[in-house]
Amino acid sequence: MDVAIVGIGIHPFGRTPSRSGLQQGAYASRLALQDAGIEWRDIEFAFGGSVSAGSADALVNELGLTGIPFINVANGCATGGSSLISAFNAIKSGQYDIGMVAGFDKHDRGAFNADPEALGIGQWYGETGLMMTTQFFAMKIQKYMHDHGISTDTLARVSEKAFINGSKNPNAWRREPLGVEEIADSMMVNDPLTKFMFCSPSEGAVSLVLCRADHATRYTDTPVYLKAATLKSRRFGSFEVFAPSQALEQADGPTVDAARAAFEMAGVGPRDIDVLQLQDTEAGAEIMHMAENGFCEHGEQEALIRAGATHIGGAMPVNTDGGCLANGEPIGASGLRQVYENVLQLRGQAGGHQVPGDPQLAYTHVYGAPGISAVTILQK
Amino acid sequence: MTRQVPIAEGLFTWPAARPALLASRCKKCGVASFPAAQSCMACSSQDVAPEELPGRGTLWTWTIQRFMPKTPYRSNETPETFKPYGVGYLELPGGVRVEGRLTENDPAKLHIGMEMDVVFAPYRTEDNGDEVISFFFQPVA
Ligand SMILES: [Zn+2]
Numbered sequence: 001m002d003v004a005i006v007g008i009g010i011h012p013f014g015r016t017p018s019r020s021g022l023q024q025g026a027y028a029s030r031l032a033l034q035d036a037g038i039e040w041r042d043i044e045f046a047f048g049g050s051v052s053a054g055s056a057d058a059l060v061n062e063l064g065l066t067g068i069p070f071i072n073v074a075n076g077c078a079t080g081g082s083s084l085i086s087a088f089n090a091i092k093s094g095q096y097d098i099g100m101v102a103g104f105d106k107h108d109r110g111a112f113n114a115d116p117e118a119l120g121i122g123q124w125y126g127e128t129g130l131m132m133t134t135q136f137f138a139m140k141i142q143k144y145m146h147d148h149g150i151s152t153d154t155l156a157r158v159s160e161k162a163f164i165n166g167s168k169n170p171n172a173w174r175r176e177p178l179g180v181e182e183i184a185d186s187m188m189v190n191d192p193l194t195k196f197m198f199c200s201p202s203e204g205a206v207s208l209v210l211c212r213a214d215h216a217t218r219y220t221d222t223p224v225y226l227k228a229a230t231l232k233s234r235r236f237g238s239f240e241v242f243a244p245s246q247a248l249e250q251a252d253g254p255t256v257d258a259a260r261a262a263f264e265m266a267g268v269g270p271r272d273i274d275v276l277q278l279q280d281t282e283a284g285a286e287i288m289h290m291a292e293n294g295f296c297e298h299g300e301q302e303a304l305i306r307a308g309a310t311h312i313g314g315a316m317p318v319n320t321d322g323g324c325l326a327n328g329e330p331i332g333a334s335g336l337r338q339v340y341e342n343v344l345q346l347r348g349q350a351g352g353h354q355v356p357g358d359p360q361l362a363y364t365h366v367y368g369a370p371g372i373s374a375v376t377i378l379q380k
Numbered sequence: 381m382t383r384q385v386p387i388a389e390g391l392f393t394w395p396a397a398r399p400a401l402l403a404s405r406c407k408k409c410g411v412a413s414f415p416a417a418q419s420c421m422a423c424s425s426q427d428v429a430p431e432e433l434p435g436r437g438t439l440w441t442w443t444i445q446r447f448m449p450k451t452p453y454r455s456n457e458t459p460e461t462f463k464p465y466g467v468g469y470l471e472l473p474g475g476v477r478v479e480g481r482l483t484e485n486d487p488a489k490l491h492i493g494m495e496m497d498v499v500f501a502p503y504r505t506e507d508n509g510d511e512v513i514s515f516f517f518q519p520v521a
Contacts, residue, residue, distance in 0.1 A: 126452030
């Protein structure tokens with residue numbers, strides 16, 4: 001049984017002091033139901049997640065007490081992807097015909113602070129100032145630039161594109177384009193990454209209605225099919241966030257593994273993909289994730305990005321809605337935002353950020369602590 | 381008299397004439413883990429033995445932490461007295477790459493591949509006067 005996405009809803013990302021995270025989740029869910037032309041009582045099951053805005057299943061208080069199974073999912077940055085995989089399998093198994101996936105969040109300002117003991121690491125690691133995701137990304141891109149000849153100018157170009165795309169997306173948080181120099185010369189946060197090369201914690205919500213593919217046209221004229229949804233954790237030897245040490249022997253990271261599994265599941269390859277959303281918690285991550293997901297060789301990003309290949313009109317448009325850099329990262333909603341954007345793209349409804357040429361296949365990727373990655377492939 | 385206490389038990393030998401970081405090495409596959417663990421992440425074996433890591437290695441990658449982290453960060457600094465600090469992974473021959481703070485915070489003086497020593501020094505002072513000792517990586521003079 002194939003699975004289709006027949007309804008999508010989003011609450012604008014950024015800061016909305018007047019609404020709680022849960023209310024933003026309810027807002028997105030109502031829009032998704034409306035988009036599918038159904039009522040909450042038609043939903044048979046739901047999976048959802050939020051890291052900082054309460055339990056996702058409390059959404060039933062807002063949407064109605066219908067008795068459905070609503071399962072909370074908590075998997076860091078892959079929370080949305082994990083909810084989606086769970087819903088995908090619930091429908092594929094034949095257990096349910098139609099359900100919802102919801103993700104929302106509302107974080108405080110400033111970098112995330114993580115608890116070492118929740119990850120089985122000693123308190124000393126946090127106390128001495130090593131428990132910082134920003135440091136990991138900085139050290140990973142520092143090494144990557146050294147090994148593969150990526151310039152700081154290219155880092156700035158990734159942010160420049162993100163803010164251009166954000167300016168075309170009415171739901172994005174940061175909607176002002178910024179010049180390459182302004183980005184490169186902004187405050188250094190974790191060398192070589194400056195303030196405008198990092199995304200910030202933010203707020204927002206996305207909900208999706210999924211159903212068995214043979215029922216899809218009951219709800220929409222533009223169904224989008226979920227051809228693959230995969231999740232992988234780290235293997236021994238990969239370089240991951242929150243690692244007090246790392247093996248001398250090196251292995252591919254979970255992104256490489258999740259990408260490979262997704263392409264195999266969908267029966268397509270990187271060259272077939274028309275539009276892609278890659279985890280860009282900072283500018284370096286987008287660069288490294290292009291290669292880790294199989295869209296280019298290591299080091300080719302320098303020339304590709306310089307030539308504009310990753311822009312909306314380019315050969316491999318990346319993060320067409322502005323990505324995490326322009327939307328911020330409400331963790332529970334972030335991965336689903338990518339899927340929302342891809343559904344818009346495949347429906348041809350992305351407006352000012354629509355990629356040309358009638359895209360048929362779209363790709364999403366998230367990466368998070370302590371070394372997990374989730375990928376989806378959508379087809380029109 | 382000021383007492384010196386290690387920031388965590390079992391992280392390094394302390395007190396010791398020549399303190400060293402403590403790892404565990406798997407007797408089955410030979411892989412080392414830091415901090416010392418009860419089992420091997422590579423092969424799942426529980427047959428592991430403690431081992432002191434070498435005191436000199438090469439810098440594998442690095443960054444500078446330029447803003448003061450939130451809790452669980454615990455130093456004696458305030459936002460006013462905070463000084464940016466270097467962070468890096470030091471590749472210890474035959475062992476592992478260990479993450480730690482650097483004694484150097486000037487990016488012009490740091491590069492991948494440089495030699496560094498593992499050093500042990502006071503990190504913060506507790507309310508009762510105890511000096512908390514941690515490990516740092518210091519460029520070889
Ligand atoms: Zn082993």
